[in-house]
Amino acid sequence: MISRRWALLAAVIATSAAAPASADKPTLTIYTYSSFVSEWGPGPALQPLFEAQCGCSINWVSLEDGAALLSRLKLEGVQTEADIVLGLDTNLTAETAATGLIAPHEADLSALTLPIAWDDANFVPYDYGYFAVVYDSQILPNPPQSLAELTAPGDGPKIILMDPRTSTPGLGLLLWVKQVAGDGAAEAWTNLAKKTLTVTKGWSEAYGLFLKGEAPMVLSYTTSPAYHVMMESTDRYKAAEFAEGNYLQVEVAARLKTSDQPELAKLFLAFLTSRAAQEKLPTTNWMYPVIDLGDALPQAFRDLKVPAKALLMPSDQVAANRSAWIEEWLNSAGQ
Amino acid sequence: MRFDLAVELGAFLAIIGPSGAGKSTLLSLIGGFERPLGGRVLVDGVDITAMAPAARPCTTLFQDHNLFAHLTVEKNVGLGLDPGLRLDAAQRAEVAQALADVGLTGFEQRLPGQLSGGERQRVAIARCLVRHRPILLLDEPFAALGPGLRREMLDLVRALRDRVGLTVLMVTHDPEDARYAADRTAFIASGRVVLVDATERVLESSVPDVRAYLGSSPE
Amino acid sequence: MRIASLFVAALLIAGIGAALLMLFTQAGGADIAGLLRSVYLRRVLEFTLLQAGLSTAISIALGVPVARAFAAESTFPGRRLLLGLMSLPIVLPSLVAVFGIVAIYGQNGVLASLLRGLGVAARPDIYGLGGVVLAHVFFNLPLAVRLLLPGWQSIPLETWRLAAQLGMPGWARFRLIEAPMLRRYLPQAAAAIFLLCVGSFAIVLALGGGPGAATFEVAVFEAIRFEFDPPRAALLALCGLALNLACLTLAQQAVGEAALGTGWRGGGQVWPVGWSRGRLQNGLFLLTAALFVLAPVVATVTDGIAGLIQARLNWPALARAAGISLALAVPAAFAALVLALPLVLAEAAARARNPRRAGWLRVISALPIAVSPMALGLGWFLILRLVVEGLPRAILGVILLNTLMAVPFVAAILRPAVERAHHRHERLCRALGIAGWRRWRLIDWPVLRPGIGMAAALAAAMALGDLVGIGLFGDARLRNLTLLLYDQLGAYRMEGAAATALLLLLLVFVTYQGIERMVGGRAAA
Missing domain, CATH: 3.40.190.10 (Periplasmic binding protein-like II)
Known part of the structure; x- marks a missing residue:
């Protein structure tokens, strides 16, 4: 009786939860804040773009907010499952880097048009x-x-x-x-x-x-x-x-030293500042893109x-x- | 249910009948705890149908829950004199007298939990006494007591009735109680008063309902 | 039953202890002596005591006449529906409740525009201590009614008849009949409400008006999220626990044992119809309470309907979220039932012979709401991390946390029914040698079924509004309706959020009614 109930429960959850990752593709685990991967957030828009490009699948782990991301990383230390942490802001980067868990991004950030100079070797800004x-x-x-x-x-x-x-x-x-x-x-x-x-x-x-x-x-x-x-x-x-x-406020992403998918992670960080990804951000996260989108930036943003x-x-x-x-x-x- | 019953002043009437026949309902109608859909309840020619229970010339003794567990015996009886429990010396004396009448002198400061079942009902009877109501309604109050104790209680009620001049209506499921204490008995079945007569005659009646209830042929 | 109850008691204590212990083992610089001496802690303690004390006092002061009116007016049409609707705040997610309350009592609310219409210059200002207390009374008045109503129902019919026969005036009835009953029921209800107010978090911040309004839970949150200092969080949680335990023990003392007299044999009777004076007064109490409690609920509903019309909703996503909410809440409710029942049954059995032990069982059953849910959740996250990972961990964690949080409520709802049933059947069952499973199946289950139905329904409804567990164990695949609602709010989708809130409300209501009827059977009321 009890086992049947649990089986039923598992079935319900399995069918209600999103499709699980397919087994043969590599998986990139990204820790982010909840609203990033909500129906209206950037997550659902970015996921198919990146998955088509990398031949991998993304596994989102969503937490309450940026501060929760940092405390989760501290909690898990080197055992963390995260390949990427996405959604910290500049107020938290020093503390995050101090955990020693972050690997240099190795991305080309020359196209950035942030209102400030960006010379951080660990964190990649994706919107502000x-x-x-x-x-x-x-x-x-x-x-x-x-x-x-x-x-x-x-x-x-x-x-x-x-x-x-x-x-x-x-x-x-x-x-x-x-x-x-x-x-x-x-x-x-x-x-x-x-x-x-x-x-x-x-x-x-x-x-x-x-x-x-x-x-x-x-x-x-x-x-x-x-x-x-x-x-x-x-x-x-x-x-x-x-x-x-x-x-x-500059929102940033970074890859983790402990990641078993370092190449995928680097690819994702580079993807984040690509034009394709940046075009999705203004109307999903309601923030400025970090590169110049020209006419692709919605009029309402240009009017601000x-x-x-x-x-x-x-x-x-x-x-x-x-x-x-x-x-x-x-x-x-x-x- | 439809009851039609007249009781003489000063009578001791037992009310018997199968369970669910309406014995307690009849008593509730007289005591004022339930309202009739129609008809009247008269006492000495006065219509009491619309009166609140406390205003009626009756006092009811229930089978259970007659006492407040957290109040002393004295206070439980005193409630009959003043429901706000502000008792003066005279009233306290009256309570003491009533307790003496039921054989519980010296029990004033005890709590109901420290009393036996019979003693608890005696306290309740003492309260009925201090209320000075001419009609006493007994709703199987002694059903839980042993035969000896039950007779003792019935003796007590009879003695009090004779002394104070009460009219007693007693619901019981034991014909022996009726035979022992009641001059007259009403037999009730299916919400109707089937028979009212001298107790012996009711108990020996050949009315089929009565026979079925008593489960024996007339002796 | 005794062994089962000891097992459950040990399980609860271990579950809480292990979580806190786990926090202490984490790295962090908890300066215990410093924290205990700090001005900060004292300020938090002061405000916590003030708001929780006031909220409890007012909830109880209003809950008594309202519960009494519900008991007295036992037959009016729509009573059951009203009681059900009045219970909605107990399970409302706090953010939805805040918006509902603000829609009525806020600066720009219905009350303010009514006052404006009447030409009154004054505007309600609910932000500050007043707003916190208002919101807590909104949440806890219904709970007080739920917890006190069985008290009146436990008064035997004969007692009311006796009072009527003796012509007791209203105040004497209260003093002689109701006050002794309240002495049994009130301390427990007050303790439960006090504990909930101590643990309150988002409401205190939203309506508190400034940083002066902070409770232990805010401090725990801060310690976990910003200081990242789990030992400090555990220490703060322990301070809160100490306060709550003191409160529970006090309540335990206040109940006393004297009042458990002969008055229970009849049990379950109702107030004689038509004999309560003050029907007008009762009606007035019911109407006022219904207005106070239901107005914010109605505001939520009307906002939701407007949202349904205006917002473009993603129905498949909503349905999936609702499915996940249910799939997580229902098992938690039944697990809470399985834990709470042995405790309450053993408590009833111990009451006569070993009151101390009964008292302890009672305190233990209330323990989970005495502990900071954040600290508890984080501790369990750390423990589960050692055992399982991924989606199963998230599912297990959320259900576990919701189970723990529901146990106290399930126990509180079951207790009166269990005590009554025990009082009636214990000796008979012992005499007949009916014990164990057979006794459960033949005697206890049929009698307790309505109470069990209600308890399970309440637990499920509360778990539906969960956010702590789902936020902590968060997995992107596990988006329940509450999380969806917060996502919408976080994405400017106010209309969509209003619509989701309405759907959540409906889901809660339907689940409550459904479980109450399914588990409780037809007799449930």
Whole structure:
């Protein structure tokens, strides 16, 4: 009876799960965050392109977010099944490299058109974006013009933020404020706390609350409005232009030393920055491509204002100071 | 079910009949725990059909759950005087007297869990006494007791009835109880009062329902 | 039964202990003394106690009159449906609930526009402690009702008749009949709710208004995800466990044994119809509670319907996700049943002769919700990694975690029915020498079936809303409906997410009803 139930269960799962990899082809195991391989993410678009090219099959292992990728790698160490880890961002690269698990990418990155110079030997950037305050222009015709204005004392329209301990944009804002305000960061956080509606665990909750009209501003990306333009034909939601510039997020991939498919892994990293792959990214991950796509970049992206300046802290500085800065944030925004 | 029954004031009436015949329902209708779909319940000419149980001139002794397990004997009896349990000295004295009447002097501070089954029902009877209701409805309260103890309890009820002037209606499934304690007996079957008469006559009646119930031929 | 229960108890303790131990063996710089002394821990502890205490107090304070009204009004049409609908929040994924709550009580919600329409200047501001408590009451009021309702149903009919005969006023009835019953039922319900509020995570962050609002679970998450310090996570989980155990033990003490008197023989009776005064009052309580609890659910449904119309949905993907959700949830529910039953049966058997032992069994059955699910999950991930890999590991891990998390709820739902059945049949069964499997088949199963149906249904419904397990053991091939919902939210697909939320709600409801009827039989209610 019991064994029959388990057999039934196995059958149900087997039929509901995606088709398993065929036995004779080599398999490339890629750890990534969940939304990358969701129905709307880049994964399903990239997979057939690469599989046709490599004669292999991809096995996606999806985790919650970039930070989960790093902790999973630390957890598994040299026993990890991953050939590729995809979806870390620049704030995590130093810490990831420090695990000693990452192998040099050996890819030709000369075509990159990132707003910053890229000389990292381990990580291959595949898309990027800028954190931004996105606002509802119907409710808020005059958004703040600068981070200084947003974090100035006094009342103002409310904003929904994310926790830097649990979310990538949340950490991005923490670094953004630190870089702009320096020693004044604590005061800036105290001021911002008065204008904060709430601080959610992740971007999804925050953006959902924003779209429900709970607050006129939310922490998101400069590319967010492109989604609403392209998919919903509305320019109601806009990204505020901040005089100080915007904090940059570069998403990267890397291959693992322990991989038993090093050639496939290298091939995949090269594929990631290829034109074929890059063309898929803007409308699936809603981020900028890392190479110049020319006219192939959707109009909505070309219409977006590019921030005055791209801010980015060295990854090792982030790794060294994150705990202290989070403590500072807790103390100044938490009371 | 359709009951038609008249009971004289001061009578001790046993109600017997097969299970499911409606004995307890009849008592519930009089006690006010169930409402009739039609018809009336009269006591001494007064229509009590719409009255709340507490307002009726009756008090019911159930087979079980007559006491609150977490309250002392004194408080359980005292509830009959004041359902909010604010007892003055006179009321406490009355409780003590009632307990004496049922032979439980000195049991005031005990909890129901420390009493025997018979003692528990005596406490319940003491509460019936302090309520001063002219009609006592017994819903098989002694069914769980042994024959000797049961007679003792029936003696007690009879003695109290004689002293206070109660009308007693007692549901029982034991014809011997009826024979021992009741002057009159009503036989109920299928939701109808089939027969009401002096107890001996009912028990020896040749009505087929009665014979089938008693399972013997008249002696 | 005694051996089985000891085995299960050992299994639960080992399952939790092994997970935490595994975390301690990992590399990491847990500065135990430093952490215990830190301001951070104290702040987390303070806020956790404050929000959990308030949420529990309010949930119980509202749960008592509502459960009482449900008990008193035992026959009104739609009662069973209302009770079923009211139970939905118990199993709602937290993010869906947050959006539902915000749609009603938020800055831009229905309540706000009602107030605007009435010309009231004030707007509701739920962000902060108030919002956290509001959301927790939304989740736990239905649970309180579920856990307290059997209390009223355990009061014998004769007791109410006696009260009516004695003309007890309402407050005296409460003091003399209901309060002693509540003394038995309330501490357990309160403890369960308190534990859930202590372990709350996403809701606290979403509605907390700022980083001041953090619970142990946030700290555990941080330790695992950002510090990557499993021993620190284990230590934090132990702190939470200590708090929860203290709470459970307190509840255990509060229950006492005095109240278990003679009042159980009748059992399962209902309040006499038509004799409760205050029918208007009962109706008012039911209506208010239904409005409070159902409004966010209705908002979720209407959003979902709008989403169904607007969004282009990938039905095959949805169906597959629903299939995976079910395939993971149903085995977990039955496994939880298999674990919880021996515990509860043994507890009932020990109650009379060995109350201490019964108390321990009760605490052990509640243990899994006393431990941080993140820490538990990570520990088990590490353990399973040594044994299996790939898809089987993910399946096993998710089912295992959901099984553990469901045991306390299954036990809580089963307990009243098991105690009643035990009280009625124990001596008879011993006298007749009916024991073991035969007793189960002939006596216990038919009597307990409705309760078992309800418990299994609840466990399955809760597992359907799981995210911790699926997120932790994640495998791209194992995308259940909850994960799909989060994916949609993460990809700007708000309408699609609303539609998925509705489908999830429907799946939960249908599964609940289906299992309750299938397992519980016709008598289930």
